[in-house]
Amino acid sequence: MNPPSVQDPAPHAPRRGRPRKSAQERDESQRRAELLRAAARLFRHQGFDATSTRDIAAAAGMQSGSPFYYFESKSALLYAVMHDGMALVTQAQAQALQALGPRPTARARLQALIRHHFEVLVGPASDFIPVMLYEWRALTPEQRARIGALKDRYEAAWMPVLVSLRRSGSLRARPEVARLFIFGALNWTVQWFDPHGPLSLDELTEQALRLFLGDR
Amino acid sequence: MNPPSVQDPAPHAPRRGRPRKSAQERDESQRRAELLRAAARLFRHQGFDATSTRDIAAAAGMQSGSPFYYFESKSALLYAVMHDGMALVTQAQAQALQALGPRPTARARLQALIRHHFEVLVGPASDFIPVMLYEWRALTPEQRARIGALKDRYEAAWMPVLVSLRRSGSLRARPEVARLFIFGALNWTVQWFDPHGPLSLDELTEQALRLFLGDR
DNA sequence: CCTACCGATCGGTAGG
DNA sequence: CCTACCGATCGGTAGG
Numbered sequence: 282m283n284p285p286s287v288q289d290p291a292p293h294a295p296r297r298g299r300p301r302k303s304a305q306e307r308d309e310s311q312r313r314a315e316l317l318r319a320a321a322r323l324f325r326h327q328g329f330d331a332t333s334t335r336d337i338a339a340a341a342g343m344q345s346g347s348p349f350y351y352f353e354s355k356s357a358l359l360y361a362v363m364h365d366g367m368a369l370v371t372q373a374q375a376q377a378l379q380a381l382g383p384r385p386t387a388r389a390r391l392q393a394l395i396r397h398h399f400e401v402l403v404g405p406a407s408d409f410i411p412v413m414l415y416e417w418r419a420l421t422p423e424q425r426a427r428i429g430a431l432k433d434r435y436e437a438a439w440m441p442v443l444v445s446l447r448r449s450g451s452l453r454a455r456p457e458v459a460r461l462f463i464f465g466a467l468n469w470t471v472q473w474f475d476p477h478g479p480l481s482l483d484e485l486t487e488q489a490l491r492l493f494l495g496d497r
Numbered sequence: 498m499n500p501p502s503v504q505d506p507a508p509h510a511p512r513r514g515r516p517r518k519s520a521q522e523r524d525e526s527q528r529r530a531e532l533l534r535a536a537a538r539l540f541r542h543q544g545f546d547a548t549s550t551r552d553i554a555a556a557a558g559m560q561s562g563s564p565f566y567y568f569e570s571k572s573a574l575l576y577a578v579m580h581d582g583m584a585l586v587t588q589a590q591a592q593a594l595q596a597l598g599p600r601p602t603a604r605a606r607l608q609a610l611i612r613h614h615f616e617v618l619v620g621p622a623s624d625f626i627p628v629m630l631y632e633w634r635a636l637t638p639e640q641r642a643r644i645g646a647l648k649d650r651y652e653a654a655w656m657p658v659l660v661s662l663r664r665s666g667s668l669r670a671r672p673e674v675a676r677l678f679i680f681g682a683l684n685w686t687v688q689w690f691d692p693h694g695p696l697s698l699d700e701l702t703e704q705a706l707r708l709f710l711g712d713r
Numbered sequence: 714c715c716t717a718c719c720g721a722t723c724g725g726t727a728g729g
Numbered sequence: 730c731c732t733a734c735c736g737a738t739c740g741g742t743a744g745g
Binding site: 327328330331415417418419452453454455458459461462463464465466467468469470472473480485488489491492493494495496 | 544547631634635668669670671677678679680681682683685686688689696701704707708709710711712
């Protein structure tokens with residue numbers, strides 16, 4: 282076992298009980314965030330396997346070996362993209378629901394969930410979730426399990442809404458199966474939706490609601 | 498320019514005006530088909546980039562260089578998987594519609610299309626179409642255009658049905674957008690459906706119809 | 714963080 | 730089809 286060296290402690294092995302952040306530590310976490318953003322962008326457009334750590338380094342303005350100062354491995358980078366992405370959108374989803382005010386209808390809640398999900402998938406500044414959706418395979422089984430738990434939490438918020446809509450008759454399929462179909466329909470938009478096309482995210486949301494709900 | 502050698506003409510440069518097949522040629526086309534099946538299976542489960550031509554050769558019982566006797570490149574193998582897969586399912590789709598007999602309802606036609614599509618996606622012996630759906634990126638632009646044309650033809654068959662259901666009021670979204678959402682919902686089943694699970698393809702089809710159509 | 718480097722793997726080919 | 734091989738690229742590391 283090596284004793285920890287005094288200078289250049291690898292930030293991917295952060296120490297516990299964090300003291301106040303020095304200017305250098307703030308710099309480091311910013312560089313780390315830049316790496317994550319560059320990686321997410323490249324993973325989304327080229328795929329994980331087709332993206333080299335050299336590509337990522339170059340996109341973040343570093344030399345080829347430098348990403349490994351911030352991340353243990355290429356796989357750890359992928360995991361971090363997915364993990365940080367999920368943490369972000371799960372919180373944003375809860376806020377989108379709270380913004381509806383008191384006692385929103387089930388339909389209004391579904392609308393908010395769908396609209397927010399579109400934002401996450403095809404809105405500006407969101408390569409993270411598409412990477413999670415389409416690069417699942419590249420994770421190790423342990424990583425998959427952990428990301429899967431975050432994904433379950435995100436999707437769980439939809440179930441009460443779907444159950445309520447099923448009870449009222451608006452939703453005609455079984456809620457569990459409906460949830461899987463609906464996420465499929467939404468997640469697939471990554472493949473075809475053009476943010477610069479004629480359809481706005483609001484219109485897209487409206488069409489989705491009309492497709493899935495039988496009334497109104 | 499090399500004159501064509503007398504023995505071992507590369508089968509991936511087939512001559513025109515084909516004469517009757519010799520036994521050797523039949524053998525060759527069978528070996529080619531085995532390669533395609535092995536490639537489709539590996540591409541589906543590991544992804545194109547994560548599958549080496551050596552993996553494919555081994556799965557087909559060959560040595561590492563041998564796939565290049567049958568295919569110009571790894572990319573040509575991917576293209577062939579997608580092309581042959583699309584040709585197969587497009588024909589099968591037409592047959593599924595014809596089997597409905599004269600004057601089927603629009604609902605019956607949609608049911609047949611969905612049911613057939615599930616068969617293509619998650620039924621036995623079908624790695625080809627999932628590869629096409631999820632390895633799109635790995636094609637060259639020219640290959641993408643050609644496969645895209647085949648895909649358009651396959652999907653075009655759905656439009657008259659959706660238009661008809663829109664007119665009758667069963668479908669409440671715009672047919673063009675509905676088609677995209679519906680294919681998303683169906684194509685995504687590749688990610689979660691378990692053929693050995695409790696849900697049959699018939700039940701899955703029924704749930705999909707209930708989700709997308711507002712009446713009955 | 715950079716420099717310099719290693720071992721492994723990969724797509725593809727020549728020659729039979 | 731196999732054998733033997735090449736050049737390129739890749740993830741990752743030691744040492745500063």
